[in-house]
Amino acid sequence: MEIVSDIWVNWFEGEENGYNVCEFYEWRKHDFIELLDQIPLVKVETALFNYIENDLQDLPEELLKEIRNHGVICKNNQREIIEYCLIATDGERCIATDTLGYSVPIRKSRLIPRQEQLILQKAGKMDVEAFLVPNIRSHQKEYHMLSLHPKWMVGLTRKERQLKQLLFMALDQLHASGNVEEIRYWYTEWYPTKYEESRHMSFEEAWNGLVSGIQRGWSDKHSDVCERMIKGQSYFEKLWELEKGSKVQ
Numbered sequence: 001m002e003i004v005s006d007i008w009v010n011w012f013e014g015e016e017n018g019y020n021v022c023e024f025y026e027w028r029k030h031d032f033i034e035l036l037d038q039i040p041l042v043k044v045e046t047a048l049f050n051y052i053e054n055d056l057q058d059l060p061e062e063l064l065k066e067i068r069n070h071g072v073i074c075k076n077n078q079r080e081i082i083e084y085c086l087i088a089t090d091g092e093r094c095i096a097t098d099t100l101g102y103s104v105p106i107r108k109s110r111l112i113p114r115q116e117q118l119i120l121q122k123a124g125k126m127d128v129e130a131f132l133v134p135n136i137r138s139h140q141k142e143y144h145m146l147s148l149h150p151k152w153m154v155g156l157t158r159k160e161r162q163l164k165q166l167l168f169m170a171l172d173q174l175h176a177s178g179n180v181e182e183i184r185y186w187y188t189e190w191y192p193t194k195y196e197e198s199r200h201m202s203f204e205e206a207w208n209g210l211v212s213g214i215q216r217g218w219s220d221k222h223s224d225v226c227e228r229m230i231k232g233q234s235y236f237e238k239l240w241e242l243e244k245g246s247k248v249q
Contacts, residue, residue, distance in 0.1 A: 001066055001124060001129070004087065007036045009096050009109035015029055017155045018053040019161060021095065021108045027081040037079065039096065040070040041087045041119060042127040047136050050088040055141055058103045059084075060131035070100070087111070089123045145172040152215045160218040162243045167214065167226040170236060174229070175207060183207050189225060190214065 011032045012021045027033065042063065044052075051057065056228060064084055072084030085098040092114055097105035110121060143149040145168050153161050174183065180203040187206040188195045190213050214222065228238035 001070075002041045002126065003038050003070060003123070004041050004119065005038045006040050007087070007096065008112050009034060009036060011098065011107040011109050013107050014109055016054065016056045016147060017150065017153075018095075018108075019150055021053070021110055022158050023110050024112050030246075034073065036082070036085070036096075037068070037074050039072075039085055039087055040067045041081075041089065041122060041126075042061055042067065043123050043128050044090060044128060045128055046090040048131060048133060048180040049088055049093065049095070051133060051136055052088050052097060052105050053095050053108070055091075056104050056106070059099065059105060060133050061103075063129075063131045064099075064103060066129075083094060089118070089119060091123045091128075094119045094123070141209075145175070147171075148215070153175050155216050159243055159246060163223065163226055163240070164218055165221060166236060166239050166243070167229065170226065170229045170233075171211065171214070178203065180206070183210065186225070186229065187208055190221075193232070 010022070010024075010027050011034070015021055044063075048060075052059070063086075067084055067086045069081050069083060071085035072079050073082060082098060083101045084103075085096070087094055087096045089095075094111060096109040096111060097181070098107040100106045110116070135147075146165075148165065148168060153164070156164065174186065183203055183206045184198045184201060185209045187198045187201070190210055191198070201209070227240065230240055
């Protein structure tokens with residue numbers, strides 16, 4: 001472990017998927033950006049790095065003991081200790097995380113490019129530290145409607161990823177309704193030439209066909225379907241408005 005100083009972080013809280021911990025070029029003015037006076041740097045095995053980046057599971061006890069109270073931030077000219085925070089690296093990538101006093105990496109951040117380069121240079125001279133995480137190598141993360149597989153997010157911008165997640169939240173709600181006529185309607189909205197075919201589909205057939213089409217990429221068609229699907233649902237509409245109006249720095 002080493003201690004590094006003056007690290008800018010942009011905390012994304014409660015994100016279990018690394019694709020939602022945005023790179024520096026996608027940071028926004030209203031993001032939770034702060035300067036850490038010092039933070040421990042630990043070089044870990046790639047399996048543990050992936051576990052930290054793409055899950056919300058307990059960190060190894062030995063890792064928590066090692067980093068405890070080594071993080072510091074200055075607020076109102078006073079130094080405050082951060083109980084469990086670190087920058088984890090596998091020598092090729094790095095990510096900062098803060099457990100907020102728990103054992104789970106609740107907040108995560110990428111680093112600004114200059115600092116990321118310095119961290120990786122340091123990591124090249126550090127030894128990998130092994131920490132015991134039961135069954136980590138056989139651990140298979142489960143993806144679902146509200147936690148999409150990374151392959152469906154490849155190539156999308158931050159705004160597109162957020163809107164796609166909103167669309168799948170609406171789809172999840174649609175599935176919960178179990179209304180076959182409604183699912184057929186949205187199926188034909190996505191596949192307008194398949195109206196006659198849709199009339200003979202079961203709920204699951206229409207549902208699987210709709211999700212199969214929508215899960216790929218992002219387009220104006222996705223945006224249009226999303227906007228219409230959430231119409232009249234105030235919470236979803238608020239999320240839509242916030243995301244459509246957001247801009248990067």
